[in-house]
Amino acid sequence: MLCYDEIFNVFVRFEKNIVYLKPNISPLIIPFLRQTMDDETIFCYERHDRVCNSCNGALNANGRYKISINKYIDVEKQQYICKDCGKSFITDTDYVEKNSCYMTEISTQGLNIGLIDYMSLEKMSEIIEMFYGHAPARQTILNNINNNSEEFFKKEEEMIENELQKAGIKPSGIYHYDEQYLFVSTGLYLRLIILDNKTKMVIAEDLVSSKEFNKKFVKNFIKSNLEDLPLKGIVTDGVNYYQEIIDELGVPHQLCNFHKMQNLMSLVYKILNRKKLKIEKMKEKIEKNEENLNKTKIKQGRVKNGRIQKTDKKRQKYHQKIKDLEKSTKDSKTIMRELKKEIKEIEQNIDKIKLVLNSKTVKTAKKRFKKLEDQIDELPEEIALFIKRLSKTFERSINHIKNKFLPNTNNLLECYIGVTLPGYLKKRYKTLKGLKNRLKFSRIRWIKRNVLT
Numbered sequence: 001m002l003c004y005d006e007i008f009n010v011f012v013r014f015e016k017n018i019v020y021l022k023p024n025i026s027p028l029i030i031p032f033l034r035q036t037m038d039d040e041t042i043f044c045y046e047r048h049d050r051v052c053n054s055c056n057g058a059l060n061a062n063g064r065y066k067i068s069i070n071k072y073i074d075v076e077k078q079q080y081i082c083k084d085c086g087k088s089f090i091t092d093t094d095y096v097e098k099n100s101c102y103m104t105e106i107s108t109q110g111l112n113i114g115l116i117d118y119m120s121l122e123k124m125s126e127i128i129e130m131f132y133g134h135a136p137a138r139q140t141i142l143n144n145i146n147n148n149s150e151e152f153f154k155k156e157e158e159m160i161e162n163e164l165q166k167a168g169i170k171p172s173g174i175y176h177y178d179e180q181y182l183f184v185s186t187g188l189y190l191r192l193i194i195l196d197n198k199t200k201m202v203i204a205e206d207l208v209s210s211k212e213f214n215k216k217f218v219k220n221f222i223k224s225n226l227e228d229l230p231l232k233g234i235v236t237d238g239v240n241y242y243q244e245i246i247d248e249l250g251v252p253h254q255l256c257n258f259h260k261m262q263n264l265m266s267l268v269y270k271i272l273n274r275k276k277l278k279i280e281k282m283k284e285k286i287e288k289n290e291e292n293l294n295k296t297k298i299k300q301g302r303v304k305n306g307r308i309q310k311t312d313k314k315r316q317k318y319h320q321k322i323k324d325l326e327k328s329t330k331d332s333k334t335i336m337r338e339l340k341k342e343i344k345e346i347e348q349n350i351d352k353i354k355l356v357l358n359s360k361t362v363k364t365a366k367k368r369f370k371k372l373e374d375q376i377d378e379l380p381e382e383i384a385l386f387i388k389r390l391s392k393t394f395e396r397s398i399n400h401i402k403n404k405f406l407p408n409t410n411n412l413l414e415c416y417i418g419v420t421l422p423g424y425l426k427k428r429y430k431t432l433k434g435l436k437n438r439l440k441f442s443r444i445r446w447i448k449r450n451v452l453t
Helices: 002-011 029-034 109-116 121-132 138-167 215-226 240-249 257-300 313-357 362-374 381-392 411-420 432-451
Strands: 012-015 018-021 042-045 059-069 073-082 088-090 174-184 187-196 202-209 233-236 253-255
Touching: 018 029, 029 042, 029 073, 059 088, 109 121, 109 138, 109 432, 121 138, 138 432, 174 215, 174 411, 174 432, 187 215, 187 411, 187 432, 202 215, 202 432, 215 240, 233 240, 240 253, 253 257, 257 313, 257 381, 313 362, 313 381, 362 381, 411 432
Parallel strands: 018 042, 042 073, 174 233, 233 253
Antiparallel strands: 012 018, 059 073, 073 088, 174 187, 187 202
């Protein structure tokens, strides 16, 4: 028990109605101590020593400075003045940052919340208050994020690097590359990303202004970041100059088949939708004709056998109207059948193209594609146009069949982009620093949840 008392006396000193605390004592002990002491007791932080930081001269106590930590722990800080140089000092605690009234544990929560998801400062403040009973002002949270983000990210990245080394996670040699278009205030920026296909590790990520972005920049980005890494193959979308860059690296280049099919559907969707809309209109017209036909037959009354006399104008009128409605219905049904036939033909050709890209062997893929090329004059115009475009990059579109280790889409990278900076945030940021911080938060979270788990 003596040991506990000796340790306690190292950090706490009693003098009359004042309890002096050393800077490395948490303020949270104060509410506990107050329960056993008089209400008039003053708690005051004092320095470990009384030596001037500037001249090493002796310091004299020179009043006390009142603060309220976390807005509910009333405490004072001892002020000092140097005998030799006359400089004054105020005791700072290890648990509360300078010029702040909140414990570091609370004021840094904005950074921890930022790791989870994008959140407004107002919501951050509400969450902190929910757990701690008190919350810093929004500006305080923002200031803390801005002042401490670099150190925070450095620690997180060092921890991640250590965990990656412990787990033996290394680049696989199979990578995805893509870009995301972003806006900072009114400026257009591009986010360049290289992602490992096997480990899901972010190999490289950069943010560049659209004014600086060009083929040369992309080339330098890809080559410099993959220079000392294993390299087996790369998956990209269909931007033309990617082919030249990947060819210089001397590895298989797979074009994303998802983007290929997306390009195809962008050609045919409007056509299909127009045809389907016409079918719906034909259905409505047929229903209306049937309705009018029934009404006309009721008005016509009982039909007499035999030819209608020329003098019977009323019967002739109803008869002609019925005949016109029946013909209109028949014509509409004919148009519907033709439209459905055209839609079916387009959908069948889309399925044939999918079969080409999903073939199990190169021989089968080429055979199926050759068949489509031979029928190109008979194909719908949109399908024929796509086949002509695909023929220029066909070999790169089936590289995943030749090299089984290659994925056939860039979907993993698309997922990374969507998770780390979804569409609703693309135009949210007003400063480049804010956007860069968000990307770092998201990247750290992605690695923790998808790479290290």
